[in-house]
Amino acid sequence: MIEITNLQKTFEDSDLTVLKDISLKIEDGDIYGLVGRSGAGKSTLLRCINGLTGYQKGNLKVDGCEVKELSGIRLREFRKNIGMIFQQFSLLERKTVYENVALPMECWGWTRQKRDQKVKELLELVGLKEKMNVKPRTLSGGQKQRVAIARALTMDPKILLCDEATSALDPKTTNSILDLLLKINKELKITIVIVTHQMSVVRRVCNKMSILENGKIVEQGDVRQIFLNQPAALMRLMGEEGQTLPETGCTLQISYDIKEKADGELFTAMSEELHIRFSVIDGKIQKYRENMMGLFVINVSDKDAVSVKQYLDKKGYQWKELEQEKGGESWD
Structure with missing residues (x-):
């Protein structure tokens, strides 16, 4: 478990506070997303977790161990339990795939036999066993990231930290890497923390998330519920604030899980049952892991608004009334 309480991080050479009063909890087995725009502090927070970056105030405990109290051999032993992968892969071009994966075990004095067994197991896991004797320059970006993931798993870590690990990859390759992370999380029971600005990544693999703005957590919780x-x-x-709304009628934002219903069936049924007409201003279907979510904005006349809200409540759909004024939003 990772427990962070009132953490503050300031770069002492510039007096810039990049993390302010951060508090969150990451349970064992979570795939946790840290999301935000560039400069929000998410990568700095990730590096605080494995002790690459220090912090001045607050607490950060991993399995009850306060990270800022560690140094020397204790810190090195601690980092054995935390693997990390980056956007740029960080492979050694002069070494083969096999040698890149084996390197951490060499540094820790593993025997040749144990190294060989582990490398082959991990390359099998990431689907690259046939590439073990080639150099990284012959690999695609996705294959290089798979090698980096295998290398990060050599010490049997309890936690895997991913810093924009799919940002340099095309969508198809990104999905294959995310599927691999889901497999690792499920089969190896490894907690995964993902820093990303890609909402598709969060929806595909994360079960919980925090949104950072200017060094602060402004929203956190269950991914499905937040979306x-x-x-x-x-x-x-997502750059979707400040939406222009109709000047008349009642505008509602509706969110619901799509299970067996086809897209749009909700609104067809509502129109037929209530004998009303309305406008669909915006609508989209988003995938969350293996499920689908419907997110729509409709406008109904003032006289029909009460009936529509009651209908949505009866069906168990979440809705929010939208108004032009920023302070006019209210959830039901």
Whole structure:
């Protein structure tokens, strides 16, 4: 478990405070997303978790161990339990795939036999066993990241930290890497923390998330619930705040899980049952892991608004009334 309480990080050479009063909890087995725009502090927070970056105030405990109290051999032993992968892969071009994966075990004095067994197991896991004797320059970006993941798993870590690990990859390759992370999380029971600005990454693999703005957590919780609720912080991150709304009638934002219903069936049924007409201003279907979420904005006449709200409540859908004024939003 990772427990962070009132953490503050300041770069002493510039007096710039990049993390302010950060508090969150990451449970064992979570795939946790840290999201935000560039400069929000998410990568700095990730580096605080494994002791690469220090912090001045607050607490950061991993399995009950306060990170800032570690140094020397204790810190090195601690980092054995935390693997890390980066956007740029950081492979040694002069070494083969096999040698890149084996390197951490060499540094820790593993025997040749143990290294050989572990490398082959990990390359099998990431689907690259046939590439073990080639150099990284012959690999695609996705294959290089798979090698980096295998290398990060050599010490049997309890936690895997991913810093924008898919940002340099195309969408198809990104999905294959994310599927691999899901497999690692499920089969090896490894807790994964992902720093990203890609909402598709969060929806595909993360079960919990925090949104950072200017060094502060402005929203956190269950990924599915946050995307259904569409809080202001999420809308700002996606660049969808300040939506122009109709000047008349009642505008509602509706969120719901799509299970067996086809897209649009909700509104067809509502129109037929209530005998009303309305406008669909915006709508999209988003995938969350193996499920689908419907996110729509509709406008109904003032006289029909009460009936529509009651209908949505009866069906168990979440809705929010939108108004032009920023302070006019209210969740039901």
